[in-house]
Amino acid sequence: MLVSTLKPWWSWMQKPLLHSFIRAITTLTPIPPHTFLHLHNPSDSVIYLKNREIDAFIKLRNLNAALAVFHTTPLRDTVTYNLIISAFRNQPNHALRFYAEMGLRGIRESPTTLTSVIAVCTNAMFFKEGVQVHCRVIKFGFTCNVFVGGALVGFYAHVGECGVALDLFDELPERNLAVWNVMLRGLCELDRVNVEDLMGFYYPRMLFEGVQPNGVTFCYLLRGCGNQRRLEEGKKIQGCVLKMGLVESSVFVANALVDFYSACGCFVGARKCFEDIENEDVISWNSLVTVYAENNMLIEALEVFCVMQVWRKRPSIRSLVGLLKLCSRSGEHCLGKQVHCHVMKFGFDEGSVHVQSALIDMYGKCMDIESSVNVFECIPKRTLDCFNSLMTSLSYCDAVDDVVELFGLMFDEGLVPDGVTLSTTLRALSVSTLASFTSSQLLHCYALKSGLGGDAAVACSLVDSYSRWGHVELSRRIFESLPSPNAICFTSMINAYARNGAGKEGIAVLQAMIERGLKPDDVTLLCALNGCNHTGLVEEGRLVFESMKFLHGVDPDHRHFSCMVDLFCRAGLLHEAEELLLQAPGKGDCFMWSSLLRSCRVHKNEEVGTRAAQVLVELDPDDPAVWLQASIFYAEIGNFDASRQIREVALSRKMTREIGHSLTEIRQ
CATH class of the missing domain: 1.25.40 (Serine Threonine Protein Phosphatase 5, Tetratricopeptide repeat)
Known part of the structure; x- marks a missing residue:
């Protein structure tokens, strides 16, 4: 076991820090600013000097000193809180506490305040808090402010509510290039948005309003085309890029072209775009290494990786992580060790959370759990990503009891679990011999209290966990509580019914999934066939099997054939x-x-x-x-x-x- 003297894991399940700032600033009657000034009789010059001092410490990245000045002066205004909220934008809990305190003191927000707080909610994916800040925006009449409105557009686009983002975008009286780019970014990151809609948003709408695109605009358009593998539309965008001369002037656009052709599977075009860059910088080289690594082209990735070092180009975190992930997928343990040596040579083993997590994951996927634990223990400051990677590695190596124990260690180090943590722990609990049905219930309660009950990965793990304990009705309730379940959620529910011998219910869920426009994959159809097999539904199983190729475009493999053979054998249809x-x-x-x-x-x-x-x-x-x-x-x-x-x-x-x-x- 990793830790021998830990308390039971549920003893660390304290109530998480909830963001209750909205309750404070909306239900309490704020003290008017003039009353505050009258009570404390502050001097504007003193506040100005303190703000200058706080700003100076923030620019020196000495947040402790800035915080000390902030706490030692009772004279604060909107600028004071704007400075401190902006300084703690990477620590969302602290930033929102300062915002709550601002409301309690009766200090009214400015557009800068709201923009900063919305950015905090966007980066931390605080959906409920962001919606409540939106209410404050409406209350104080800042919806027409281009900066506040643009921040709201970016927030809703980032959390996947592109319909709301588009409505807010249309209501803005003035739209600058930054807002257009934010909206384009949100659209191109949504799989359900067609490229035609994305291109129509750019042309003629954007050009009709007289907004001239820049390199960022074309990067987003190329990413959208690449995500949906629309080669012809991407080539049209490339024509516009070449016409404007952005390939020569912007290495980001040049790299976006490399990524676009790679996403479309056109590696000849990707290599040509790379070779057309006159002065390849580190980004260009690392982009090509990453492209080959992400598409499992091991020889090509290593070739470019070696050549770039001959030309004295320093590998980046992105390319090293790409190679480590390739080693994880292919089980190249020896190559992974060599990449680890490069990581240590360039000093990324201590300074990059992404590299640390990738190393832990690589050793775990290569079944070298001892090295995975050693990397974890050598990390000077363990982060949530590192814990998640080790938990995933332990789960992959069937060390499920250690996963549960590591969950308790996270609380001991003051870390708050996220959706990945809870999902991994739930999967471990469902197969652990030391766990019980009550353990899954306790973790379910924590997920609800921490606001992660609606997370798709957590919900799927809960559905799977409850079904393993035979409580398929609880699995159904969790599934039905999801506002918009994805294909994985439907697959989990079908598998839950199959595991408990409810084949007809599983077929009904599969039908509902198809009616929603979601495409079942080979795992989904296998779960449906298993349900038919366990329940003896020969005709239903035959229909599902025959529809795989012709209706869903999925080629049945040996698992599907094995399931159908077993179904026919049980029914006595031996011929x-x-x-x-x-x-x-x-x-x-x-x-x-x-x-x-x-x-x-x-x-x-x-x-x-x-x-x-x-x-x-x-x-x-x-x-x-x-x-x-x-x-x-x-x-x-x-x-x-x-x-x-x-x-x-x-x-x-x-x-x-x-x-x-x-x-x-x-x-x-």
Whole structure:
């Protein structure tokens, strides 16, 4: 175990720090500013000097000194709070506390205040708090302010509410280039927005209003085309970029072109765009390394990585993380160690959270959990990302009890779990022998109190966890509480029904998923087939299997064939099972033919069973269990000569099975 003397993990589940600043500034009657000034009789010059002092410390990045000055002076105005809120924008809890204090003191916000607070909510994904700040914006009449309005547009676009963002965007009386770029960014990051809508937003609407695009605009447009693999539309954007000369003047646009062609799978175009850059900088080289790494092109990624160092180009965090993730996916343990050496050489092992997390994940995915733990223990300041990476690695290596223990250690170090943490811990609890149904309930309560109950990953883990304990009704309630479940959520619910023998309900969820316009993948359809298999729904299973290729464009693999063979065998449709087996990749494996042979013994089908026994022996002649199963089948159908011959062949090959044994521990 990682930690031997920890308290039970639920003892760290204290109530999280809730952002209750809105309650303070909306339900209390604020003291008018003139009353505050009258009570304390402040001097404007003193406030001005203190603000200058706070600003100087902030510019020197000495937040402790700035905070000390802030706390030692009772004379504060809007500028004072604007400075301190902006300084703590990377610490959202602190920033929102200062905003709450500002409201309690009766100091009215300015557009700068609201813009800073909205930016804090945007970066921290505080949806409820951001909506409440929006109410303050409306109350004080700042909706027409281009900076406040632009910040709100960016906030709603960032949290995925592009409909609200578009409404606010349309209501702005004035829209500068920055607001247009913010809106374009939000649109291009949404998978459900068509490229036609994105291009229509740029042309003719943006150009009709006389707003001239810049390099950032084209970067977002290229990203949107790349995300949906729209090669032709992206080439049109490239024509505009070349016409404006942005490739030569902006390395970011040049790199965006490389990323666009890579996302579309056109690596020749990506390489050509890279070679067309006259003065390739570090970003260009690292971009190409990352592109190859993200598309599992190991040889090409290593080639560019080596050449860039020959040209004395320093690898960036992005390229190193890309190589580490490639090693994780491919299980290249030796190469991962070499990349780790480069990480230490360039000093990224102590200064980059992303690299640390990628190293922990890489060793875990390569089943070297000891090295993964060593990297974690050598980190000077452990962050939430590092904890999440180690928990994921432990879970991947089936060290589920250590995952639960690490969850308690997080609280001991003062870290607040996020959706990834809770999701990983819930998965560990559902399979741990030391956990119980109550453990999942306690973690569910914490998820609700911390506002993470609506997180898709957490909800899916809860659905899976409750279904493993047999409480499929609780799984259904959680699923139905989601406002807009994605394909993964539907898959989890279908699997929950399948696990508990409710095949018809799983088929109904699959149908609802299709009606919503979500496309099921191979895992979703496999879960639906499993539900049919466990419930004996032959016709429904046959329909799902036949619709895979023609309706959903999914090629069935050996898992789907195995599930259908088992379904036919249970129903006694042995001839159909045999025909399907002959259509499977490689004409089936030992498990499928073994399942068919067992069913032939149950249903006394000598014809199909004889063929199945012959194929089974040919597929795996070195497995003694195969010979034993075939021998027993021939004996049961009365062909004792064939049964004896098979046993003699097995004995001549000196085949023996391991004898099972059990251990009993006696406590003295």
